[in-house]
Amino acid sequence: MTSKSKSKSASKANLVPFVSQPLKLDIQKRKNVSRIDLEFWGVDHSGPSYEGRVFINNPKADINTKMIPENGYVGSYYVFGHGQCFGDLGHCDVMENSDPLSPSHPLTPLFKVLTVTEMIKKIGQKTNQFIVTIVPNVASGSMFEIKDSFVKLAQMQIVPYD
Amino acid sequence: MTTYRVNIEAIQEDQLAKLRSAYLAHQQIDYADDRGFSHIAGHHGFPGNYCWHHQRDFRVFLRARLFLPWHRAYLYHFEKKLQIISGIPNIGIPWWDWTSELSKSKGIPIAFSAEKIERGKANPLFSTRFPLGRRFLDPATGIRHAETWRGDEAEGLDLIQRLIPSRKELEEQIITRTDYGDFSDYLEDIHDVIHGAVGGGMSNVPSAAFDPIFWSHHAMIDRIWYKWQLKHGYDRGLENMMNLSLAPSGLIVRDTIRIAELGYEYADSLASVSG
Ligand SMILES: [Cu+2]
Numbered sequence A: 001m002t003s004k005s006k007s008k009s010a011s012k013a014n015l016v017p018f019v020s021q022p023l024k025l026d027i028q029k030r031k032n033v034s035r036i037d038l039e040f041w042g043v044d045h046s047g048p049s050y051e052g053r054v055f056i057n058n059p060k061a062d063i064n065t066k067m068i069p070e071n072g073y074v075g076s077y078y079v080f081g082h083g084q085c086f087g088d089l090g091h092c093d094v095m096e097n098s099d100p101l102s103p104s105h106p107l108t109p110l111f112k113v114l115t116v117t118e119m120i121k122k123i124g125q126k127t128n129q130f131i132v133t134i135v136p137n138v139a140s141g142s143m144f145e146i147k148d149s150f151v152k153l154a155q156m157q158i159v160p161y162d
Numbered sequence B: 001m002t003t004y005r006v007n008i009e010a011i012q013e014d015q016l017a018k019l020r021s022a023y024l025a026h027q028q029i030d031y032a033d034d035r036g037f038s039h040i041a042g043h044h045g046f047p048g049n050y051c052w053h054h055q056r057d058f059r060v061f062l063r064a065r066l067f068l069p070w071h072r073a074y075l076y077h078f079e080k081k082l083q084i085i086s087g088i089p090n091i092g093i094p095w096w097d098w099t100s101e102l103s104k105s106k107g108i109p110i111a112f113s114a115e116k117i118e119r120g121k122a123n124p125l126f127s128t129r130f131p132l133g134r135r136f137l138d139p140a141t142g143i144r145h146a147e148t149w150r151g152d153e154a155e156g157l158d159l160i161q162r163l164i165p166s167r168k169e170l171e172e173q174i175i176t177r178t179d180y181g182d183f184s185d186y187l188e189d190i191h192d193v194i195h196g197a198v199g200g201g202m203s204n205v206p207s208a209a210f211d212p213i214f215w216s217h218h219a220m221i222d223r224i225w226y227k228w229q230l231k232h233g234y235d236r237g238l239e240n241m242m243n244l245s246l247a248p249s250g251l252i253v254r255d256t257i258r259i260a261e262l263g264y265e266y267a268d269s270l271a272s273v274s275g
Helices: A003-013 A117-123 B013-027 B037-044 B067-086 B101-106 B153-163 B167-176 B180-198 B213-232
Strands: A035-043 A050-056 A073-079 A110-115 A132-138 A155-161 B003-005 B136-138 B143-145 B264-266
Touching: A035 A073, A035 A117, A050 A117, A050 B180, A073 A110, A073 B153, A073 B180, A110 B180, B013 B037, B013 B067, B037 B067, B067 B180, B067 B213, B101 B153, B153 B180, B167 B180, B167 B213, B180 B213
Parallel strands: B003 B264
Antiparallel strands: A035 A110, A035 A155, A050 A073, A050 A132, B136 B143
């Protein structure tokens, strides 16, 4: 194809994946667990739209890593982003709002969840530590400037259910 | 008369021609006229910033999920003004079924992806101008877009194939997700993927509603909610939110729960002649 599309994929390769601290969980002892969720709280969406490709215990995963279970791939979440701030100063600052039934600010960080039952159970046979890598795949033609990483979130949790 | 929203993949030629002329007339209205396409598109992101998407604050457990009713009211408002401006009283927003076999193999339907229509005219379902001389800078290419633009089609198709459920999978989810909040979040996640798969201006909240395909993407979302309501009850999950405002449409949640009362219906296609 054209050189334009080449430079586009090159820029995607420059985006730094997010690598979490290890989450500790002894799952092999929990025999009654029927579902395991991986939760992402406070995900920033002020930047471009992107697919977050989620890999477990594969901290070297990048945009070229195949999305197969052998590589620890457990699924993707998708963020519909704002691209950039178009308003005046302060327009995109998130204001706290404690009333659950009133609108929150449009840039209030969001929540995403993946159900990862089988992979956590499988990996959990050998280890009680889970490192989560999020590889961003930015939407084509999305307005964004390349930053080291725009994958930002407040908290990540593994939640087994019986 | 009921407004029929039809499947863009099944739309008849004469209906498509009507639809194009209606969108074109609507898009030609000045931004200062609040009935026009660009003024209403501006409510969603730039400059109005009214839209409801899935904000969930980890400090607050409860959260009003107004994503579905807000967009239903928004589409209703848009459709009414489209009908008035175009003078075609029952013209409806077509829906784009991105779970269809055609969309899963080809991506965006031709009615939206064709840049030109007959005699080399620009396709009003492909693109429209941003208002107020606004240009959106795409730093990846350095282009300043005065009109809506799309992303790479192959990248979009890859997302649709990997992350959008098949029709059968979706139907199963409609049945098994009995909790409104759970269902709304599920649907909104799928919705997010399509914004990114269309790419370009559609992938940014501030510019998304200017892309003519936005309305058909959301008609599909609305149609899925309607199917869910038929299975699980119209007001299920909204009991505590009935009186919340869905600004700037002028509607409250209660007004949106029955589409029959809003005067529209989802059909596959339509054949019609005047008598
Ligand atoms: Cu949307």
